[in-house]
Amino acid sequence: MNLEAFFKMSYGIYLITSKRGGELSGYIANTAFQVTSEPPKIAISCHKNNISTHIIEESGVFNLSVLEKDTDAGLIGLFGYQSGHEDEKFERVDYKLGNNGAPVILSHSIAYFECKVVDKFDVGSHYLFIGEVTDGELLAREKDPLTYSYFRNEMKLMAPERAPTYVDKNKLKKFQDENQQEEQNKVEVSEANKKDLGDKYICTICAFVYDPEVGDEAMGIPPGTPFEDLPEDYTCPICAAAKSMFISDN
Numbered sequence: 055m056n057l058e059a060f061f062k063m064s065y066g067i068y069l070i071t072s073k074r075g076g077e078l079s080g081y082i083a084n085t086a087f088q089v090t091s092e093p094p095k096i097a098i099s100c101h102k103n104n105i106s107t108h109i110i111e112e113s114g115v116f117n118l119s120v121l122e123k124d125t126d127a128g129l130i131g132l133f134g135y136q137s138g139h140e141d142e143k144f145e146r147v148d149y150k151l152g153n154n155g156a157p158v159i160l161s162h163s164i165a166y167f168e169c170k171v172v173d174k175f176d177v178g179s180h181y182l183f184i185g186e187v188t189d190g191e192l193l194a195r196e197k198d199p200l201t202y203s204y205f206r207n208e209m210k211l212m213a214p215e216r217a218p219t220y221v222d223k224n225k226l227k228k229f230q231d232e233n234q235q236e237e238q239n240k241v242e243v244s245e246a247n248k249k250d251l252g253d254k255y256i257c258t259i260c261a262f263v264y265d266p267e268v269g270d271e272a273m274g275i276p277p278g279t280p281f282e283d284l285p286e287d288y289t290c291p292i293c294a295a296a297k298s299m300f301i302s303d304n
């Protein structure tokens with residue numbers, strides 16, 4: 055089985071939200087798709103162990119914001135990788151309450167849909183919720199949506215562990231070691247050219263790559279800073295993991 059075959063499936067990137075009483079929830083998802091047009095229905099796949107899943111189950115509603123291509127990685131980090139109080143996350147973004155009472159994220163959103171859950175299927179690790187669209191709006195006609203391939207190939211991010219499309223990093227690495235010697239060689243050549251600044255380091259939580267040539271503008275680290283010289287309280291700009299959670303890509 056070639057795990058990389060899965061990387062050729064295409065998806066969008068969405069922010070799915072819900073609300074139970076006064077409790078707001080939101081998370082980044084790529085597995086959402088329209089399943090019927092009359093009436094319009096959207097399916098989403100949610101991990102059974104996620105709080106958001108229980109909130110959607112109990113409230114019977116969810117909203118889905120379509121993120122723009124130029125979405126700030128910080129927004130994806132906030133709702134995709136960082137744990138913490140959901141209310142604090144919502145304080146850091148623009149949102150409104152939809153007609154179904156659940157929040158609708160407006161930051162970096164180009165369209166949204168409000169949905170009422172009409173079906174739920176147990177698919178093993180995840181539930182597949184079917185939501186009938188009860189409302190929706192186009193927010194930015196001229197902007198393109200963020201796609202999963204752009205998220206993975208250009209933003210260099212990986213699906214978190216509970217995402218339906220998660221690929222085990224160890225299994226993938228084993229596969230790549232066995233089958234992609236050419237890729238390895240390219241990496242070695244580029245590393246040889248950058249030896250003076252030391253290795254790139256990869257966040258083991260979200261796969262963010264710290265490149266000493268580039269530095270980390272979001273965290274105030276100038277270009278040309280070797281990983282070893284980063285302050286001890288440096289954290290991943292995407293998922294807030296500690297410096298100790300990074301490994302050399304060498």
Ligand code: FE
Nearest residue numbers: 257260290293
């Ligand atoms: Fe990270």
